[in-house]
Amino acid sequence: MEVEDLKANQFINCPPLMPWRQFAVWIGMEDKQQHVRGWCDKGYLPTVRMGRHRMVNVALVVKQLLEQEDF
Template sequence: MEVEELNASQFVNCPPLMPWRQFANWIHMESEQETVRGWIDKGYLPTVRMGRHRMVNVVSLVKSLLEQEDY
């Protein structure tokens, strides 16, 4: 699955921030967590650092996905 294949409808009723490993599991990439980590390292997924933890900013991701649907 590529980042482009993510759909905003997947993010209904989700928390605003999610640990990146939990996010990987949530989008059914549990066996490819390092791919998700790569997306984060390349800036494909918006994140927030909270102490030692890297959290995916799900709100920013959903907003970006919704904006892309407008084109």
């Protein structure tokens, strides 16, 4: 799976922020968590630092996915 394979309907009823490891499990990549960490490090996924923790900005991911689906 690649970042481009994510679909907005995967994120129905999700929290606005989620720890990157939990996000990896949520999208079905629990066995490839380091790929998700790489996406965060490279800026492919929007993140927010909260203290020592890196949270995926799920709300922004959904917004970007919905914008892509309009094309």
